[in-house]
Amino acid sequence: MRIISGSQKGRKLFSPPPHEKSIRPTSDRAREALFSILGERVHNARVLDLFAGTGALGLEAFSRKAALVVFVDNNRLALDLIKKNVLLCLSGYTGTRELRVIPHDLSKGLPVKKLPLEAASGFNLIFADPPYAKNISLSVLDSLNKSNLLTEDGMLIMEERFDITLPSQLSQLRLVDRRVYGENAFWLYVPILPMR
Numbered sequence: 673m674r675i676i677s678g679s680q681k682g683r684k685l686f687s688p689p690p691h692e693k694s695i696r697p698t699s700d701r702a703r704e705a706l707f708s709i710l711g712e713r714v715h716n717a718r719v720l721d722l723f724a725g726t727g728a729l730g731l732e733a734f735s736r737k738a739a740l741v742v743f744v745d746n747n748r749l750a751l752d753l754i755k756k757n758v759l760l761c762l763s764g765y766t767g768t769r770e771l772r773v774i775p776h777d778l779s780k781g782l783p784v785k786k787l788p789l790e791a792a793s794g795f796n797l798i799f800a801d802p803p804y805a806k807n808i809s810l811s812v813l814d815s816l817n818k819s820n821l822l823t824e825d826g827m828l829i830m831e832e833r834f835d836i837t838l839p840s841q842l843s844q845l846r847l848v849d850r851r852v853y854g855e856n857a858f859w860l861y862v863p864i865l866p867m868r
Contacts, residue, residue: 675728675731676732683735698729702854706858709851710829719738720799723778734771740772746778751773758771824863836857846861
């Protein structure tokens with residue numbers, strides 16, 4: 673597993689041991705495809721990486737000049753991997769972009785009160801990659817829909833198994849794209865803006 677592009681291009685990241693099934697990193701190919709869709713959206717973005725796993729999605733955004741990346745997970749191994757990978761990517765870095773790690777159980781809701789002040793106006797990009805086996809994507813999506821975490825011009829990327837059905841519209845979010853890569857799929861949501 674490696675960073676695909678940007679300032680950290682080619683950097684190998686720590687990944688879970690092969691027998692470990694609680695963390696399922698997004699493949700390099702799927703990540704490359706996703707970031708090619710996101711393009712310039714990543715530049716100077718505030719990014720929230722939920723169920724961050726190894727931190728690969730957030731660190732890819734950091735490598736591509738995201739201003740702030742906040743990683744959230746509760747799995748002990750995941751938190752250990754994220755911290756190791758963050759230290760790896762910060763080694764020799766002298767800029768002002770920030771990386772934060774928040775331990776939080778997302779099955780109990782979003783960590784709104786734990787988020788940094790720099791993100792008070794919301795996140796431009798939110799990645800959410802809940803564990804496939806736990807069937808919690810819909811409740812996570814619903815929580816994000818009811819929150820004010822996504823900026824008006826932001827995008828939420830939900831990752832799930834390709835054969836799962838997620839809604840095309842919620843009260844505050846609408847689906848604008850869906851891409852399948854092997855067993856995985858990305859659902860791309862944007863806010864529904866009020867009529868002016």
